[in-house]
């Protein structure tokens with residue numbers, strides 16, 4: 001990885017065209033400003049400087065994008081799966097070719113550290129390859145014979161889909177949602193988060209360049225309450241795949257009610273990492289630190305609640321404090337940086353407000369709890385100790401590099417604390433007692449659990465949460481279940497008796 005100065009120079013080269021032309025929508029294969037001509041500015045969390053202007057869509061633009069996706073749908077649905085597979089692989093190839101540009105732009109736009117983002121671009125390519133290879137089996141079904149009928153099932157793509165993504169790791173998350181939709185044969189209208197529009201534009205350009213027909217992938221920019229809302233209400237959009245906050249998910253469900261939208265929600269979390277005294281404590285420490293302080297803690301699967309057994313808590317927390325104080329906060333394009341700035345002032349204000357809340361609740365700030373510098377949205381990685389699970393800092397999703405440590409006596413208490421939250425996205429359990437691990441994970445309320453491991457994503461496995469953390473699953477065939485309709489066809493095997501009315 002190059003040094004900071006070289007990375008900044010390279011980034012400036014990539015940004016030049018955005019600085020002159022702004023970020024446009026991509027509708028029906030054409031780059032377009034918003035119909036009204038409205039724009040908004042996106043700025044970097046590193047130094048608060050304006051990056052460029054962005055098209056600000058209203059319902060008219062969403063209508064045009066939905067129309068394009070609707071018109072393109074029949075031809076894309078009927079494109080041979082092998083052809084779809086080839087195009088998706090080409091998209092992956094082009095992502096790899098432009099991985100450096102994507103990573104640098106993502107860091108500048110979001111504040112995420114390059115050491116993580118360079119891999120995120122490549123993981124985006126992997127998402128396309130994985131679903132490219134699955135495209136040929138998307139329509140597969142079952143044969144369920146009865147005495148009188150040969151029943152077969154097949155899946156058909158549902159139609160144009162709306163994809164709404166958040167600002168944390170926006171590139172990777174966009175690929176995760178869009179690749180299976182295209183592999184299934186759906187067309188897409190994508191609205192990325194207003195705080196981080198850069199790499200969504202690069203991704204849509206790549207798809208276009210890879211030979212995706214006009215209208216199959218449309219990009220619309222703008223704010224959630226205007227552009228996002230219009231997308232969720234549009235009658236030609238059959239489903240909404242949404243990644244974001246739980247309260248936004250709830251709004252989307254209401255907005256989509258009139259048009260009976262199918263929804264897939266990947267929402268917030270307040271995920272426990274449970275450390276028992278029989279665990280490999282060095283590995284547990286590494287994993288707990290990684291899962292909350294990587295990606296600036298702006299990570300839905302972050303282990304934001306540490307539940308640590310009383311017998312080892314003092315020693316474990318002491319080691320934790322030492323390591324947290326040592327985490328390198330800095331410019332996201334510096335390859336040695338571990339934590340960059342938070343996405344935006346709005347989010348910085350939210351995260352830092354919990355420093356006061358912690359004190360009011362009676363917890364201690366054992367590390368961090370301060371801003372770094374006076375420009376950009378940098379905070380020191382923070383650790384709250386002497387906390388209890390009923391405190392606000394243990395219940396609300398802070399979504400920053402902030403960990404709350406809570407002590408427990410025994411397994412029963414650990415389980416009840418772990419489950420005492422509105423969320424249920426992930427859980428991490430550290431113990432060398434296999435029977436306890438089986439018992440505990442069986443009762444832990446979470447969509448995804450790792451035992452003696454940090455979160456390691458494997459694309460064929462289901463990704464998603466329970467309770468307020470989501471509805472539905474991504475990954476493997478589960479993605480197709482969402483983007484496709486099941487169809488049953490029964491063929492009579494002979495002349496079975498048909499009831500005769502009015503005969």
Ligand code: NAD
Pocket residue numbers: 164165166167168173191192193194222223224225227228229232243244245246248249251252255265266267268269299300397399425465469470
């Ligand atoms: P957010 O909910 O504020 O915004 C997400 C997207 O929704 C943005 O594109 C926004 O413009 C849009 N939006 C906002 N209001 C809307 C409305 N009324 N109708 C339609 N669209 C609307 O979320 P965020 O702050 O960008 O992202 C952080 C959140 O995302 C956290 O809660 C995090 O846990 C969650 N997240 C979850 C997962 C997961 O897989 N479970 C992954 C990443 C992030």
